[in-house]
Amino acid sequence: MSSHEIPEADEQLPEKRETAEGAVEVSEDPFADPGMPPHEHRKQDIDERAARRSERTVALLFTSSMLATIAFIAAYVAIPVDKYIYVFPIGHISALNFTLGLTLGVALFGIGAGAVHWARTLMSDVEIADERHPIEASPEVKAKVMADFRAGAAESGFGRRKLARNTLFGALALVPLSGLVLLGGLGPMPGTKLRHTKWAKGKLLMNQNTMQPLRPEDIVVGSLTFAMPEGMEEDQHDFQTEIAKAALMLVRLQPEDIKDKHELDWSHDGIVAFSKICTHVGCPINLYEQQTHHVLCPCHQSTFDLADGGRVIFGPAGHALPQLHITVNDEGYLEAMGDFPEPVGPAFWERG
Incomplete structure (x- = not known):
């Protein structure tokens, strides 16, 4: 090829790199897939004490959600509708509305933060590459999905981490009570x-x-x-x-x-x-x-x-x-x- 010739569009030029010894190394495919980087284990993966600390943190968050839901119900029953408090920098607001919003927010945050912390520290985080497949799954793919699901359930520690699991159930069971209690805000029963x-x-x-x-x-x-x-x-x-x-x-x-x-x-x-x-x-x-x-x-x-x-x-x-x-x-x-x-x-x- 002369200096004035231009290579075809689909013709790839080899990539040239100079090594430390001054030799020129030629790569056959400059656009090759580099693949995934090596997996880095978390502290909880190699230290069971760290894993238990994370589990206790998750349980603490779920427990705080349960306590906040109980506080929500207690506030709804105990605080008068016409009671006002001063909250800086908002000013004077309804004590009932403020307490209900605060406790319900803590209850929902406890569940969300606990679930996120569980996923980030205790569930498996191994990177997996999978090829695209047709929309209609074959029996082999369905079997693989079920196997992956069972493996994911096992790796999540849902069966083994009983403290985190049980407190999650408790938080999820109590939070809906907030919605039931709010039905009372529709007004008192009319009676006669x-x-x-x-x-x-x-x-x-x-x-x-x-x-x-x-x-x-x-x-x-x-x-x-x-x-x-x-x-x-x-x-x-x-x-x-x-x-x-x-x-x-x-x-x-x-x-x-x-x-x-x-x-x-x-x-x-x-x-x-x-x-x-x-x-x-x-x-x-x-x-x-x-x-x-x-x-x-x-x-x-x-x-x-x-x-x-x-x-x-x-x-x-x-x-x-x-x-x-x-x-x-x-x-x-x-x-x-x-x-x-x-x-x-x-x-x-x-x-x-």
Whole structure:
């Protein structure tokens, strides 16, 4: 080859290296696979005492996870929801939320760090090179995989390292309890709270706008008046919760226009009282049509007939509006004869 000739693209030039004696050594294949470097044993592979120290470290991490899970449950039970603490540099935060987050984080970290330390110090770390194989495994390959799995299980020390194994089982068994306990954060069991409101026998009907007790003459034909039970104040901590169940609307009809006898018996001089809470999704009803005696929920257009027991005549609502039995006391004020006879608002699975 002359100095002006260029070698073909697929023609490899031999690699030339000069040795210490000055001779030139020619490599036949400059791109040969150098292979894997020699395996370096870890201290735990050659020193059983070091291996036992690592096992104790793993067990300590798993045990810390178990203790943190127990602390999580204890904190959930013992720490009040309204207790606050100062944490620098965050400031004042909920003591319950802070403790739950801290203990759950330690519990999860203990499992993760223990598993990582186990893998790095006790499980086999011998480098293995394997050739690519077709996606569909042959019986020989399947047998090799199972053999490798059994060998890996043996080399992991899972059967021999009982202390690490048992503490791992304990940590994994306790951590799910954190999730079960958190279900209690969905709120207390409702008990009979959905079935009862602030209305009771003898409670005066208070005008929700003026906060004054209502007389029959305050309710004129064609008007829609909103009322709430006597004794409720807007500055009470549970006002919004209770008014969402006890809100009442009053309409005065001509007694001869009332079609339902039960409704007529529970009214006073044509004044009927119904729950203001729509039985679809609980929106407040505030639209009244005088000629038809219909009220309309503005959210999804459920329509109720106040002259016929508050029954649904249109829309997605599932049942009629509950009626409140009312009368007039000796002083001439409207008062309730008891609570609503059924739960107000949307239906729920226990509703009879």
